[in-house]
Amino acid sequence: MEIRLDGKTALVSASTGGIGFAIAKGLAECGAKVILNGRSEQSTERAKQALLAELPDAKLETVAADLSDAQGCQTLIDSVSDVDILVNNAGIYGPLDFFETDDQTWENYWQTNVMSGVRLSKALVKSMQDKGWGRVVFISSESSRNIPSDMVHYGVTKTAQLALSRGLAKRLAGSGVTVNSVLPGPTLSDGFRAMVDEEVKRSGKSVEQVAKEFIAANRPSSVIQRAATVEEVANMVVYVCSQQSAATSGASLRVDGGVVDDIA
Template identity: 70%
Template sequence: MLITLEGKKALVTASSGGIGYAIAKGLAESGATVIINGRSEQSVLAAKERMSAELPVASLLTAAADLSDAAGCARLFRAVPELDILVNNAGIYGPGDFFETGDEVWDAHWQTNVMSGVRLSRAYLPAMRDKGWGRIVFISSESARNIPSDMIHYGVSKTALLALSRGIAKRVAGSGVTVNAVLPGPTLSDGFAALVADEMARTGKSLEQIGREFVQAHRSSSVIGRAARVEEVASMVVYVCSEQASATSGAALRVDGGVVDDIV
């Protein structure tokens, strides 16, 4: 299968690092013009420089905006008023006991993880629908279906994205615009690397080895028995954004290594 996104413009939110960076690079490799987004001008310019070095033929733009509130989303839409592909990847996470997690933490997760996707999808969908083609992808998580007891607030926000993507897909049914959710499982992202940096330094173990041990200890239902690479998540997103995926909409597509233990 040859996926080409020549002539398409794609925005990947929170793409200055981690899974978002890998998705942006995958879309650029397929020929799309990609807008790299992050909270600061410094972060997006650094990501653009890195990606340009890794992929000299990439067509890249940048748009700095903090998507944790309505003003930041509006700023991004003004900077990039039209798209073919929107990947809602922006999100925050962090452990916290349910009884000690206050409203401010719940609200921060809701605003960034859910409302940024609501606001941007609402802004970009009308033009996509009018031209009869578009792709919207929400980056959810296996935690949407396998709610972690130490991050209930995070899991709830990711479950909301499944309902949101399915509902929007039905709202634009027959328009030529597809809307889907992708659910990564444990992934060797920049965030994971930062969390285990001390352990790597103390034990001398590689990131891959620590990821494997984490999966075996905390996600023992995993079929692959290891953490995914960011490129593996990106490959699913690139496919969903392609012309070849035109019959896939309203779906929750797992890249969780089989952590969620069911057959659908």
């Protein structure tokens, strides 16, 4: 199966590193024009140059906008005209005890993880409807179904993304626009690498080994018993952005290594 996205324009939010960058690269490799987004001009330009170093013929644009509030989302919306693919990847996470999580923290997570996707979808999906073709993907998490006790605030927002994705898919039924969620599990992203950096330095172990030990201790239900790579997550996203995935909509697609312990 060869996936081609020539003539399509894709917007990937928060795509200057980690999973978002890998998704942007995967879409560009398939011929799509990709709009990169990050919080600053420096980060977006750095991501663009990194992609061009690997894919000299890639068609890339950049928009700097912080999607943690309505104003930042509007900045991004005003900077793009017509997209065929929207990947809602913007998100924040971090451990914090439920009883120490104040209202402002809840609000910050809600605005970034949920409302950024709401705002971008409201603004950009109607043109997909008019064309009769489009792809919307929400990057959720296995934490949406396997709520971490030390990140309840995060898990709640990721579960909300599943409801948002399913509801929007039903709203767009029969339009030619599909909407899906992708649920990564523990992944060797920039954020995860930063989280285990001290342990890597202290132990002298590789990031991969520290990740494997983290999963054994904290996600013992993992079937693959290792962290996924960002490319493995991106592969699923590229597929659901393709013409080949036309019969898949309203789905929650797990790339969690089997962490969620059920057969659904």
